[in-house]
Amino acid sequence: MSVKVLKFNQMLKSYKYRIYPTKPQRELIRKHCGCVRFVYNLALEAKKVAYDSYKSNLTAYDIIKQLPDLKEGAPWLKECNSQSLQQSIVNMDTAYTNFFKGPSRFPKFKKKTGKGSFNIPQNVKVKDGKLSIPKFKEGIKTNMHRCIDGVIKQATVSYTPTDKYFVSILCDNGKALPAQSPIISSTAIGIDLGIKNFAITSNGQTFANPKYLRKSEKKLKYYQSKFSRYKGKRTKHRAATLYEYVANQRKDNLHKVSNKLIGENQTVCIETLKVNNMLKNHCLAKSIGDAGWGMFVEMLEYKANWYGKNVVKIGTFEPSSKTCSKCGQVNKELTLKDREWDCKVCSSTLDRDLNASINIKNFALKKHVCPGRILKNQGELPALVGVLTPEAHTSLVCG
Numbered sequence: 474m475s476v477k478v479l480k481f482n483q484m485l486k487s488y489k490y491r492i493y494p495t496k497p498q499r500e501l502i503r504k505h506c507g508c509v510r511f512v513y514n515l516a517l518e519a520k521k522v523a524y525d526s527y528k529s530n531l532t533a534y535d536i537i538k539q540l541p542d543l544k545e546g547a548p549w550l551k552e553c554n555s556q557s558l559q560q561s562i563v564n565m566d567t568a569y570t571n572f573f574k575g576p577s578r579f580p581k582f583k584k585k586t587g588k589g590s591f592n593i594p595q596n597v598k599v600k601d602g603k604l605s606i607p608k609f610k611e612g613i614k615t616n617m618h619r620c621i622d623g624v625i626k627q628a629t630v631s632y633t634p635t636d637k638y639f640v641s642i643l644c645d646n647g648k649a650l651p652a653q654s655p656i657i658s659s660t661a662i663g664i665d666l667g668i669k670n671f672a673i674t675s676n677g678q679t680f681a682n683p684k685y686l687r688k689s690e691k692k693l694k695y696y697q698s699k700f701s702r703y704k705g706k707r708t709k710h711r712a713a714t715l716y717e718y719v720a721n722q723r724k725d726n727l728h729k730v731s732n733k734l735i736g737e738n739q740t741v742c743i744e745t746l747k748v749n750n751m752l753k754n755h756c757l758a759k760s761i762g763d764a765g766w767g768m769f770v771e772m773l774e775y776k777a778n779w780y781g782k783n784v785v786k787i788g789t790f791e792p793s794s795k796t797c798s799k800c801g802q803v804n805k806e807l808t809l810k811d812r813e814w815d816c817k818v819c820s821s822t823l824d825r826d827l828n829a830s831i832n833i834k835n836f837a838l839k840k841h842v843c844p845g846r847i848l849k850n851q852g853e854l855p856a857l858v859g860v861l862t863p864e865a866h867t868s869l870v871c872g
């Protein structure tokens with residue numbers, strides 16, 4: 474058995490390169506993506522049926538054992554690297570288990586879309602600008618724009634709707650992750666994520682939602698509506714190219730912001746994403762901005778791991794916008810439209826987003842001072858928050 478489940482306590486880094494497969498190689502890549510999708514869906518179906526009908530839990534290994542029989546019925550699967558097929562079953566099993574463990578969604582059946590990917594869990598080599606993986610004997614031309622540091626663990630080959638091909642190589646450089654720095658108020662920062670401004674921090678920094686994104690989004694909307702009417706191939710390609718451009722720009726910006734925040738602070742406090750609020754926004758621009766949040770939080774988390782920093786999340790039920798960060802009074806009348814409000818108790822004027830980011834920091838630090846403490850209602854909050862102002866806790870160390 475060659476299936477690996479990686480544990481992320483080692484220093485693992487992934488490197489992404491553009492690859493330039495020949496025409497037959499492109500076809501084989503697409504075949505691989507189709508086969509792993511087929512096996513993934515079949516395995517998910519088997520797992521569901523086994524549970525629904527017999528209340529039994531099929532493990533990944535149980536399903537993998539059936540692969541040789543499956544290949545007899547579907548001989549085209551033999552053209553693919555069998556380890557990639559096995560890995561796709563493991564991935565399905567992980568997604569299934571994650572659903573029962575926590576807030577993840579139930580795994581979905583994979584549909585055929587304009588993009589695809591497959592894992593190669595073993596036998597990945599890079600030599601003389603060529604990527605060597607099983608079933609691709611001649612090697613695939615690769616643009617090695619940077620050197621790989623460490624031992625190759627696994628790789629993922631993917632293609633985009635604009636017909637570009639990539640490989641993402643995961644490496645272990647043998648170093649252990651740095652020790653986590655202590656969570657101290659003076660080196661912690663709270664971040665409020667928003668639509669108008671991408672992020673506002675508790676020390677008053679603002680990160681704008683770059684304008685070029687909004688410009689392209691208008692165009693993108695135009696292409697998408699045109700495509701829904703005429704179904705033209707050229708329109709589809711243009712929309713895909715533009716979408717990719719926007720996605721890259723956004724990713725670039727997210728890297729810049731997350732690098733800065735992780736670089737300058739020891740602890741970053743954020744809110745768990747508000748999925749319900751995201752669904753309320755019908756506007757395309759907004760939903761694209763929202764999609765960036767998930768990626769941003771992921772970036773913060775893995776970068777924090779690399780550099781021994783902390784990311785502390787607070788629950789969505791915490792009233793971060795409605796609480797006055799100066800005195801702790803909860804303003805229940807606050808609506809989404811109010812950008813600024815006056816606290817009735819201490820009469821301070823509060824900027825909605827800045828106030829929220831300060832509260833996020835306070836709530837997160839409080840969570841670390843008394844972990845496991847669950848607030849039953851909002852009425853309990855003011856006193857606690859009042860005590861936990863940043864000034865009062867500059868020397869607080871915990872963890």
Ligand SMILES: [Zn+2]
Binds near residue numbers: 797800817818
């Ligand atoms: Zn107040």
